[in-house]
Structure formats: structure tokens, C-alpha cells
Amino acid sequence: MKYPPSLINLIxxxxxxxxxxxxxxxxxxxxxxxxxxxxxxxLASAILEAKRDLTMCQECxxxxxxELCDVCTDASRDRSQICVVxxxxxxxxxxxxxxxxxxxxxxxxxxxxxxxxxxEKLYIKPLLARLQKDGERPESFExxxxxxxxxxxxxxxxxxxRLVEPLGVTVSRIAYGLPVGGALEYADEVTLGxxxxxxxxxxx
Amino acid sequence: MKYPPSLINLIxxxxxxxxxxxxxxxxxxxxxxxxxxxxxxxLASAILEAKRDLTMCQECxxxxxxELCDVCTDASRDRSQICVVxxxxxxxxxxxxxxxxxxxxxxxxxxxxxxxxxxEKLYIKPLLARLQKDGERPESFExxxxxxxxxxxxxxxxxxxRLVEPLGVTVSRIAYGLPVGGALEYADEVTLGxxxxxxxxxxx
Numbered sequence: 116m117k118y119p120p121s122l123i124n125l126i127x128x129x130x131x132x133x134x135x136x137x138x139x140x141x142x143x144x145x146x147x148x149x150x151x152x153x154x155x156x157x158l159a160s161a162i163l164e165a166k167r168d169l170t171m172c173q174e175c176x177x178x179x180x181x182e183l184c185d186v187c188t189d190a191s192r193d194r195s196q197i198c199v200v201x202x203x204x205x206x207x208x209x210x211x212x213x214x215x216x217x218x219x220x221x222x223x224x225x226x227x228x229x230x231x232x233x234x235e236k237l238y239i240k241p242l243l244a245r246l247q248k249d250g251e252r253p254e255s256f257e258x259x260x261x262x263x264x265x266x267x268x269x270x271x272x273x274x275x276x277r278l279v280e281p282l283g284v285t286v287s288r289i290a291y292g293l294p295v296g297g298a299l300e301y302a303d304e305v306t307l308g309x310x311x312x313x314x315x316x317x318x319x
Numbered sequence: 320m321k322y323p324p325s326l327i328n329l330i331x332x333x334x335x336x337x338x339x340x341x342x343x344x345x346x347x348x349x350x351x352x353x354x355x356x357x358x359x360x361x362l363a364s365a366i367l368e369a370k371r372d373l374t375m376c377q378e379c380x381x382x383x384x385x386e387l388c389d390v391c392t393d394a395s396r397d398r399s400q401i402c403v404v405x406x407x408x409x410x411x412x413x414x415x416x417x418x419x420x421x422x423x424x425x426x427x428x429x430x431x432x433x434x435x436x437x438x439e440k441l442y443i444k445p446l447l448a449r450l451q452k453d454g455e456r457p458e459s460f461e462x463x464x465x466x467x468x469x470x471x472x473x474x475x476x477x478x479x480x481r482l483v484e485p486l487g488v489t490v491s492r493i494a495y496g497l498p499v500g501g502a503l504e505y506a507d508e509v510t511l512g513x514x515x516x517x518x519x520x521x522x523x
Contacts, residue, residue: 118411119384125369128362133350139338145408146337147366148373148382149427155370158332159363162351165329166359169352178352180323204349207322223353 122148174245176221176238178203186219193217195253199242199275200261201225201268209261217259220245225262225271234274242275246282257285264291326352378449380425380442382407390423397421399457403446403479404465405429405472413465421463424449429466429475438478446479450486461489468495 118126122144130140147155171177172184175197179185186192186206196217200206206219222237246252258279262268276286291309293302302310322330326348334344351359375381376388379401383389390396390410400421404410410423426441450456462483466472480490495513497506506514 117389119373119382121365121369121372121384122382125365128365131358131362132347134343134346141408141411142338143336144369145382145406147369148407150370152370154335155366158335159366161325161329161332162359162363162366165325165348165351166354166356168325169323178323178326178349180325185321202349203352204345207345 171221175219176223176241177206177219191216195255196257196259197242197245198259198261201263201271205261217257222262222271225265225267226274227267234271237271239275239278243278243282246279246284252284255285257287259287259289261289375425379423380427380445381410381423395420399459400461400463401446401449402463402465405467405475409465421461426466426475429469429471430478431471438475441475443479443482447482447486450483450488456488459489461491463491463493465493 125144125147126137126140129135129143130137132140135143147158168180169178170180172179172182172187174183174187177184177186181188193216196215197220198209198215198217199220199222200209201222201224203221203223206221209215209219220238220242222239222242224232224237226232226234226237246256246258258275260272260275262271262275272288276288279286290313291306292313293299293306293310299307329348329351330341330344333339333347334341336344339347351362372384373382374384376383376386376391378387378391381388381390385392397420400419401424402413402419402421403424403426404413405426405428407425407427410425413419413423424442424446426443426446428436428441430436430438430441450460450462462479464476464479466475466479476492480492483490494517495510496517497503497510497514503511
């Protein structure tokens with residue numbers, strides 16, 4: 116039995132999506148086939164419209180449909196902190212925590228020589244430019260390195276630290292430790308070691 | 320921080336896809352944002368073209384871009400067997416096994432009262448019509464019930480059995496047993512019981 120060409124084509128396009136293997140691409144294609152035409156057209160135009168409307172914030176490189184994103188234009192945000200993250204999704208993750216009121220900077224990746232991503236491919240130069248803007252930076256300024264705690268994220272964080280520190284700003288790294296709700300016995304020894312090293316005094 | 324509307328819209332459309340939760344929809348949306356415009360347009364048109372070109376085979380209700388599918392028009396297929404499956408994807412799964420040379424019939428679902436799918440919503444009537452075509456059916460005719468071995472698949476299979484048997488055809492059900500490569504100790508007791516009951520004599 117031969118597949119119809121437009122089915123093959125749809126499966127091929129779907130299987131390019133991250134986390135979608137050949138089998139799920141096939142399942143997705145069959146699912147789409149069963150949907151009413153309006154739903155399909157709505158999906159296709161959502162994809163095209165998002166690509167047309169969305170762009171990167173000229174300041175922090177987060178996703179936005181304006182020149183500057185909502186965070187960068189929000190006068191109530193603390194302009195003495197920049198939190199550096201790998202992906203736009205990380206901004207949302209941090210926003211959801213409700214623990215941060217400063218600005219962001221999105222690198223769009225991490226240093227990953229295995230995948231051919233060198234520091235030059237990331238939005239590091241604009242970060243340095245933001246930190247060097249004459250007269251605009253508050254007295255005490257903090258750069259929070261919130262890249263992943265993977266090997267690549269760590270490498271990126273260390274690379275940035277060496278570049279940013281000489282500019283006279285405080286550089287910090289997000290805390291390592293046990294995830295909330297995590298049982299000690301399931302934590303790996305490196306995490307546990309870091310959690311112990313990062314312990315904080317509690318007072319009542 | 321507010322999401323741009325077209326990003327919200329894209330995430331909402333993506334999260335309607337099966338197996339895509341809100342988090343993966345968000346990851347997919349960010350992934351699409353990072354892709355070149357040509358790739359995005361190719362994906363959108365693959366979706367639209369598949370919906371435009373694909374239809375159901377008028378005979379067996381498999382997916383096709385013709386009036387009749389490749390299996391139904393293939394003169395070399397054994398026309399004394401119809402294998403009844405739930406979804407078009409099941410046809411491909413069976414074709415890949417290389418063990419079957421007969422025809423198919425796709426029900427497009429199984430009887431699932433919990434999800435509001437009654438027997439009337441499935442392509443059961445056309446199956447009965449195929450079996451009752453005057454003079455066209457070979458002497459010995461077999462209907463193989465290859466619905467899932469879930470509760471719903473079993474119910475559908477039993478329902479079909481009662482309808483099809485009176486038409487004077489042989490009705491069979493695919494075998495239950497251990498998956499190939501499966502270790503006995505990990506098999507559940509129901510499967511193991513069925514595998515024992517379905518044992519076959521081996522001769523050298």
C-alpha cells in the first residue's frame with residue numbers, strides 16, 4: 116500500500132517538530148484528517164499569524180509583538196536587575212513563580228559546541244551593550260545567571276560571569292538544591308552536595 | 320507580563336492536538352517562533368493541503384486521495400478477507416507486519432459510550448453492505464475483527480460479531496498473547512491467561 120503524497124508530506128512536516136517522532140507525527144496526521152475543515156484552517160492560520168506578528172524585543176530578546184516587550188516597557192519593574200535566561204519560555208517560567216520583578220535577557224540558546232552553537236550565536240553582545248549604556252545603569256546592579264543547570268547551561272553561565280564581572284556589576288547564579296516536594300533519598304549526590312553547600316540559616 | 324495575543328492563540332490551537340498538553344504546546348510555539356519563515360509556511364500548507372486532498376475510500380473508509388484506496392483497487396489483494404480496524408493508522412500497522420494480503424474496513428473509532436460514541440457513529444453499516452453485495456462475495460469469506468484489546472475495542476468486536484455472523488461468513492478475532500520480546504514475568508495475568516488459552520501445537 117502506498118501513502119497518498121499529501122499525507123506523506125504532512126507526516127514529514129509534523130515529524131520535524133521537537134518531541135514528535137515518526138509515530139506521533141503519523142498519529143497527529145490522522146487526527147488532523149478527522150477534524151472539521153474550520154479547525155484545520157484555524158490551526159494553520161494561528162501558525163502563520165504567530166510567525167507574522169511575533170518578533171524579538173529589541174532590548175531583551177524575549178518574544179513580543181511590539182518593538183519592546185511588556186516587561187521592558189513596564190515602568191513598575193525593577194531596573195537594577197537583569198535575569199539572563201536561555202529561552203523565551205524560561206521568562207514565563209520565572210514570571211509564573213512570582214518571585215522576580217526585574218528585567219530579563221534572553222540568550223536564545225546555550226553554548227553547545229556539540230550542536231555547533233558557539234557564544235557568538237547567542238545574544239550576548241546586546242547584553243554587554245545593555246550593561247555598558249552610559250549613565251543609564253543604577254548604582255547597584257545585579258545580573259542573575261538563570262541558565263540551566265546542565266553542562267551547557269553551566270558553561271554558558273561561567274562564560275557570562277567572566278564577561279560581566281569586569282563591568283562592575285554583581286553577578287549571581289540561581290540556587291542549586293532539592294526541588295520543592297523532593298525526597299532526599301531520590302536526590303542525586305551532586306544535587307544533595309550543592310543543596311548542603313547552599314544551606315541557609317533559619318530563624319524563628 | 321502579558322503574552323502577545325497571536326502567541327496565546329497559537330498555543331491554544333496547538334494544545335488541541337492529541338498528546339499535546341499546555342506545556343508542550345508552549346514549547347512547540349517557541350520552537351515554531353525560532354524557525355525560518357519558509358519552514359513555517361511549508362508546515363502550514365502541508366496541513367491545509369492534506370485536509371484538501373485527503374478523503375475516505377468509498378469502499379473501506381481508509382484515508383486516500385482517490386475515490387478508492389490503494390488496497391481496494393489492488394487486483395492482487397485477497398478479496399475473501401476483510402480485516403476490520405478502528406483507525407486508518409491501524410491499516411498501516413498491519414500492512415507493515417507484512418502478514419496480511421486481504422482487504423480492510425476502517426470503523427473510525429470504537430463503541431465508547433463514555434465519550435458519546437455509539438455504534439451508529441462508526442462505519443458499521445457500510446461494512447454490512449459490503450458483506451451483503453449480491454453475487455460479489457467469494458464462497459468462503461472471513462471477517463477478521465482487529466479492534467483494540469481494550470474494553471471499548473472488545474465491546475466493538477463483540478457487537479460486530481453478533482451482526483456479521485448471521486450473514487454466513489467466518490468471523491475471527493486477532494490473537495491475544497505475549498508481545499514478541501516480552502518476558503513472562505512482566506506480563507499481566509489476564510494476558511498470560513489468554514496466551515495460555517490460545518496456545519498452538521508446535522511440530523518440528
